[in-house]
Amino acid sequence: MEKLNDFGKVYLIGAGPGDPGLLTLRAHAILEKADVVVYDRLVSPAILGMCNSKAKMVDVGKMPTHHKVKQSEINKLLVKFACEMPRATIARLKGGDPFVFGRGGEEALELVAAGVEFEVVPGVTSAIAVPAYAGIPVSHRGIATSFHIITGHEKEKSDVPPIAALQGDYHSGAEGDRIQCNLSLDFENLAKCQGTLIFLMGIANMDYIARRLIECGKDPKTPLAFIEKGTTPFQRTVMATLETAGETIVREQVTAPAITIMGGVVELGKTLAWKKNWPLSGKRLVVTRAAKQSSGITSRLTALGAEVIETPMIETRDVFPCCHAGLRSGISNSSENKVVEPVEFEDLKNFDILAFTSTNGVESFFKQLFAAGYDVRVLAGKKIASVGKITEKKLLEYGIRCDYVPEDHTGEGLGLLLQNVVHDEFRILLLQGNLADDTLLKLLPKATRWVVYETLPVAELPEWKREAVESADAVVFASTSAVENFVKMISNEKTRHSERSEEFSDSLDPSFEKLSQDDVVKKASCISFCIGRMTEASARKHGFETITSDETTMDSLVKKIVEYYTMGKNA
């Protein structure tokens, strides 16, 4: 048998109820280095966006054709990843807390049986946090001295894991003929309970649950609240009483995920509801800029209440020196015998000045340098130039101070500066992206250019982002190329989706709403917020309704978005 630590390690992680700010530091640290992330449908896109971008993302909550992976399959999948990926970090990411109606225990038992090492990272459970976001404390002196978390939905007998079935602790059948809606709750005792009752997964059965509690003696006037999509930009609280529960769900169209909380504490929510309705609350907006550029607009739109799905249309990729003939050509051969590949970093000793023209260039260069087994000492004695302050700051993060930074922060400025300050025999290496123009090379004709990273259009949406993008209220475009790429990507998605629909034949989960593929794409493609008239024209050409900022700034665009949603008809 293999040693334990030859397997990958599985982390059963709670993602909290939705608000990415409620993710624990421990969870965040693991997600950032995860090799595989196996996630449920309740995990918010913002949290999935925090995962290592290289991680394999496996959706077991909802597959493209709205099929759900069975629990027994998930258990097997975790064991399989652990066995096939030595020393890998496998994150099993669940909504709320993994051990609160999250079936984390079942997965852990399976891992133990297979000899796979695991760790539990508790999460903030929706049972407590969702009422808190609605201003309802689950306990309160003089009102409730206990709270009880109850499932309002139980699984099919056939899905009971073997260990539970053997021990007979599932569906004991004690209530025999009383079982309806697959529920075997002890309503008599629940009705007697003075504490706060919190039901998870109970919306579909709530009419029955409420009636049974009343039959068993609970006061029909007991205050009750349904809290839908708690802690997210879509949070909604609907108040009722035990006797009006069923009709309220129908009238107000309360939908999952929602929790039901019953008891005197619910009244406090009327005074303590602290979560404000912001101008963009309940709006899901796709921002099509590169993640690094978009964080400004993302944080502004998020602060205004929107859920922002960052969907960059371009990505950067490192270009390794071994792929780049230019660097080696004309450079004297290194005689040293190094064991670490690629040896091309040895060529750096032939240069006196390294000039960086973007933060991407700095990051790609150091990533590759470190990956090749070197460290910053290879830069000892060299002069370092940067195009501007932001790139200079990035270099400082690696412990490198710049010798030359032009006042005007332009490529031309840098070229002129270097022309003036360096000797003719100084050999200059320019570290740039493939889209950099020739300004610097023209001003410094003897310099060598090394393309350290490439910028490419993104061809595919990551699977986890698909649904969020397709159900968005609007798309934000800042350039014509973003419009063109987005349209291309959505049509690729349509093709990919129809090919894949045929692959899945698992049992259908009826709780998932069915939307036709065309409907969702139409919805996402419908409204666009544009910067600039060219962008607007391009979006129109592709059938978008366009709302364009008055000025070509993000501030002006954000103002326009708020205006659009607060003018009444679209709010």
Ligand code: SAH
């Ligand atoms: N492990 C999770 C619960 C999983 S059961 C936890 O600790 O929170 C799934 C149920 O949790 C849903 O049916 C719903 O009742 C509740 N739930 C999860 N997230 C929610 C949210 N953001 N708002 C309201 N209810 C939520």
